[in-house]
Amino acid sequence: MSDFKVFVVxxxxxxxxxxxxxxxxxxxxxxxxxTTGRECMNNLYKNPSVISLDYSLPDMSGLDVLKRIREQNADVPVLIVSGQDDVSTAVNLLKEGAYDYFVKDGDTKDRIWNALKNIYERRQLVHEIDVLKEEIGKKYAFSNIIKGNSDAIKGVFNMIDRAIATNITVSVYGETGTGKDLVAKSIHYNSPRARYPFVAINASAIPRELIESEMFGYEKGAFTGATTRKIGKFEEAGQGTIFLDEIGEMGLNMQAKLLRVLQEKELTRIGGHGTVKIPARIIVATHRDLAEEVKKERFRQDLYYRLLGLPITIPPLRDRGNDILLLAKFFLNDFCDENNMPHKTIHARAQEKLLNYHYPGNVRELKAVIELAAVMANSNVIDDDDITFSASQPEPTFLLDKEDTLAGYNLQIVNYYLSKYDNNITRVADKLGIGKSTIYRMKSNEK
Amino acid sequence: MRSKMPGSTQSLQLYDLSLLRQTIDRQEDVQRMVELFITSTPTILANLNEGFQYGDADKIAKNAHQLKPSLDMLGISSLHEKIRRIDNPCKVDQLTDGELRTIVEEINLLLRKVFDQLYEEFGLPQE
Structure with missing residues (x-):
């Protein structure tokens, strides 16, 4: 049953x-x-959705009733219906917060009908938006969107919790496909800013000559083609969150402008004179090592420190051990549901193959691999033949990234396998063909 | 356009229910609204007359103002202008006593005729 209550006074x-x-x-x-203002006031506890109010009531004026309604419930739309075609009265009532003003004539009932229809539709839209926001909030609850039980990903959860609790700027680091945007959304939709917009801008996807106008907006006539005023992404975010993805790709000139906005917490639209306050929270992300970029003078040091805030590093999928299988099963079930296919399982041989791959494209790549496997499998069991990787097996480049001692290289190898197999020492010893005691000794020496 | 009343009377029909019928589609509800008009209007009219009797412009205007939408809804076009000449205390004050008396008497007279015609059209028992 509808709960759209209309009071006719x-x-x-x-x-x-x-x-x-x-x-x-x-x-x-x-x-x-x-039939009286008092009767209407006495029934306001019923939370009417809209009130049609006669301006001339026997016990009090429409203006008095309107003011008292506003005191008790500022949100309820009030339609004033009056026999007086008096512009000043109408203006005064609208100033006091009346939704609309109608003069009683033959068309009044139709105009009230249309106003009610608009209010009803707007109310339905607001309700739908609330439901969608709630759905988005649920969607971006950690457990729903970022799957994993590995220590590495639990560390990320811990940092997200800390980010949610404050307004600190967050910098998210991680290889491509690790889900930096999901971390940003998880922070936004689980924070008090969730009811405000989440606005994302990818610095690598926008031509350098357009990025300033995209971010800061422009005034009409600011440049050829600026036929109307346009607000930028920072303004669009309002009190929500602005997510600057691939910040490492931003040019030095734009970096200087961004720094000024972050320092002043206000901006000036291109071609404008006044300033606009920027209360939005900032989350940035990059797949680059920004400290390294600063050293190479490709990223401003002052901006680097301004953006550093709370750094969250998302581990690459190859370092998340059994999360690979957990994610694979999740993607598989999801894909089968979406495509009305019976659920499939992953054979032990296929699981082994999945665990031994290095995933340069990370979670995004795993999802694609699993979806392809689900399509290619001839039965309800995915076997290793159904798993196809686009990249070749990894070169052990992580060993060569920096010079180390032989003991250091050995320790890197052991740590890599421990991480990959969730610290299962028996399994790692078996994989590396060494004794468990060797691993214990190496770990002990590491400490 | 005004039409002749059906039935025995030859007087002009003083109302036009087309607007009311556009709003209210069921005949029994139209009749209920007509009955409501017939029962509620005399009280307003009496208050208007009392205002006139005591030279109370506010009271005249208030009750004329209250009558106005009902008269419009029932399509009583002969009172359309008259009621608007007294629906505001300032307008009432601008009228001479004679002009005001004429308007109030015409409103009373016409409404009595409207009631009679409505009683007849809807077969309502007259009190």
Whole structure:
């Protein structure tokens, strides 16, 4: 049953009854009629969705009733219906917060009908938006969007929790496909800013000559083609969150402008004079090592420190051990559900193959591999033949990235395998062909 | 356009229910609204007359103002202008006593005729 309640406050029995009858023709509306302002006030506890209020009531004026309604419930739209075609009265009532003002004539009932329809539709939209926001909030709950039980990913969860609790700027680091955007959304949609917009801008996807206008907006006439004023992404975010993805790709000139905005917490639209306050939270992400970029003078040091805030590093998938299988099963079930396919399982041989791959494209790549496997499998069991990787097996480049001692290289290898197999020492010893005691000794020496 | 009343009377029909019928589609509800008009209007009219009797412009205007939408809804076009000449205390004050008396008497007279015609059309028992 609808909960759209319409109060008709009208002292003329005939006109009031006519309005009630007319409005009640919409089965979605529940209409109650009152003949005095006091009666209306006494029933406000019923939370009407809209009030049609006669301006001339026997016990108090429409303006007084409107003011008292506003005091008790500032959100309820009030339609003033008056016999007086008086512009100043209408303006005064609208200033006091009336939703609309109608003069009683032959068309009044139709205009009230249209106003109610608009209010009802707007209310439905607001309700739908609330539901969607709630759904998005659920969608971006950690457990729903970032799957994993590895120590590495639990460390990320811990950092996300800390980010949610404050307004600190967050910098998210991680290889491509690790889900930097999901971390940003998880922080936003689980924080008090969730009811405000989440606005993402990818610095690598926008041409350098357009990025300033995209971020800061422009005034009409600021440049050829600026036929109207346009607000930028920073303004669009309002009190929400602005997510600057691939910040490492931003040019030095734009970096200087961004730094100024972050320092001043206000901006000036291109071609504008006044400043606009920027209360949005900033989350940045990059797959680059920004400290290294600073050393190479490709990223401003002052901006680097301004953006550093709370750094969250998402581990690459190859370092997340059994999370690979957990994610694979999740993607597989999800894909089968979406495509109305029976659920499939992953054979031990296929699991082994998945665990031994290095995933240069990380979670994004695993998802693609699993979806392809689900399509290629001839039965409800995915075997190793169904698993196809686009990249070749990894070169052990992580060993060569920096010079080390032989003991250091050995320790790197052991740590890599421990991480990959969730610290299962028996399994790692078996894989590396060494004794468990060797691993214990190496770990002990590491400490 | 005004039409002749059906039935025995030859007087002009003083109302036009087409607007009311556009709003209210069921005949029994139209009749209920007509009955409501017939029962509620005399009280408003009496208050208007009392205002006139005591030279109370506010009271005259208030009750004329209240009558106005009902008269419009029932299509009583002969009172359309008259009721608007007294629906505001300032307008009432601008009228001479004679002009005001004429308007109030015409409103009373016409409404009595409207009631009679409605009683007849809807077969309502007259009190």
């Amino acid at each position: 009208e002292d003329d029995p005939f006109y009031g009854e006519m309005l009630k009858y007319h409005i009640s023709m919409n089965p979605d509306y529940i209409v109650e009629k009152f």
